[in-house]
Amino acid sequence: MPQPKPVYAGYLLVYFVGSPAADDERIRMALSLGNDPLHYRELNAGKPILSSGLGTKGVRDPFLIRSPEGDRFHLIATDLLTSGGDEDPVQLTWDRAERIGSKSIVVWDSTDLVNWTGQRLVTVSGDTAGNTWAPKACYAEELGTYVVFWASKLYTQDDPDHTGTTYNRMLYATTTDFRRFSEPKIWHDPGHAVIDSAVIKHDGVYYRYTKDERDQTPSAPSAKLITAEKSRELTSTTYDFVADRIGDGEIDRGEGPAVFKSNTEERWYMFIDEFGRRNYVPFETTDLDSGKWMPSTSYQLPPGAKHGSVLPLTRAEYDRLLNAYGGQESDS
Numbered sequence: 001m002p003q004p005k006p007v008y009a010g011y012l013l014v015y016f017v018g019s020p021a022a023d024d025e026r027i028r029m030a031l032s033l034g035n036d037p038l039h040y041r042e043l044n045a046g047k048p049i050l051s052s053g054l055g056t057k058g059v060r061d062p063f064l065i066r067s068p069e070g071d072r073f074h075l076i077a078t079d080l081l082t083s084g085g086d087e088d089p090v091q092l093t094w095d096r097a098e099r100i101g102s103k104s105i106v107v108w109d110s111t112d113l114v115n116w117t118g119q120r121l122v123t124v125s126g127d128t129a130g131n132t133w134a135p136k137a138c139y140a141e142e143l144g145t146y147v148v149f150w151a152s153k154l155y156t157q158d159d160p161d162h163t164g165t166t167y168n169r170m171l172y173a174t175t176t177d178f179r180r181f182s183e184p185k186i187w188h189d190p191g192h193a194v195i196d197s198a199v200i201k202h203d204g205v206y207y208r209y210t211k212d213e214r215d216q217t218p219s220a221p222s223a224k225l226i227t228a229e230k231s232r233e234l235t236s237t238t239y240d241f242v243a244d245r246i247g248d249g250e251i252d253r254g255e256g257p258a259v260f261k262s263n264t265e266e267r268w269y270m271f272i273d274e275f276g277r278r279n280y281v282p283f284e285t286t287d288l289d290s291g292k293w294m295p296s297t298s299y300q301l302p303p304g305a306k307h308g309s310v311l312p313l314t315r316a317e318y319d320r321l322l323n324a325y326g327g328q329e330s331d332s
Helices: 094-099 316-327
Strands: 010-017 028-032 040-043 059-066 073-079 104-110 117-123 133-140 146-153 168-175 185-188 194-202 207-211 225-230 241-248 255-261 268-274 279-283 303-312 328-330
Touching: 010 316, 028 303, 028 316, 040 268, 040 316, 059 117, 059 207, 073 133, 073 146, 133 194, 133 207, 133 328, 168 194, 185 194, 207 241, 268 303, 279 303
Parallel strands: 059 133, 059 303, 255 303
Antiparallel strands: 010 028, 010 303, 028 040, 040 328, 059 073, 073 104, 104 117, 133 146, 146 168, 168 185, 194 207, 207 225, 225 241, 255 268, 268 279
16 A cells, blocks of 8 residues: 655656767666755766666666555666667667667666666567657556556558558556556547657646647647646546647757656646757746746756656665765756
8 A cells, every 4th residue: 555655855867868979878867966856966977877788778768666655666768779789880760760669668676776676678569569769657546556658659550561651649558567568558649749748646636748749830839849738537538738838938849858746845847858959957837737837047957867757765765875876966
């Protein structure tokens, strides 16, 4: 059964960086400066803490979730290498990645956030999927299970080579152990491409934040920005609209939102990846229903940090990570 919420003393940011370097598509971590949600120090001197030896041997878009009992953690990520490798020195194009990409996600488990075990590839997408991108998860108490969701391009059954034209949709599957998953179902399909959904629950309502993946045109003003919706049922396919174009005016484009609540007040933060430019840019709100997110005025995030997640930490967890990896404050 879920336990009473503990007292949190800090935050752990898990992320990857966006430049095409040899250690790019690996997982890094940063620890907040005390209980400050906007200022972080890099752990392990900024070097990767986890890397993948499975599948494509690249790992992107890490998402970290605590079990409802509070005693274990699951880290999931995209199985994708875009910078090429020993067996495939040609850089992977995004088109190819969406047509013949991985149907699996990468998973690690931990009981202490320092020692990670059981790295595995778990197939979650069906044969018609061309890619499996940016998995995230949310525990649904009313269902008694985790709901894991990701983006996939879905091709027709009579197109096994995935040569046709299609678009990314959000899919979901349920699991209790991140080993066995239900059959995937379409979760969000507005009739055009969407990716990178993130969810946070507040007062019995699930708030969903999704990137509109269309090309920016006068007829699609919300394209390449974040749209907010809400529902009292996590797996509903009919969320209510809250707001779109989140971040517009402060960022030109954004994806991979990381959404989390303050440990100390009724305030929420959203780190939006301004991809190809500044990477993470933080926003905040005191009212999720308003759909109004203001840019944070002061922050210090790890250089190049993008498309990850933030987890609240107890004092024991915070101290354990700091003792294990040390920490240095970021320069930007």
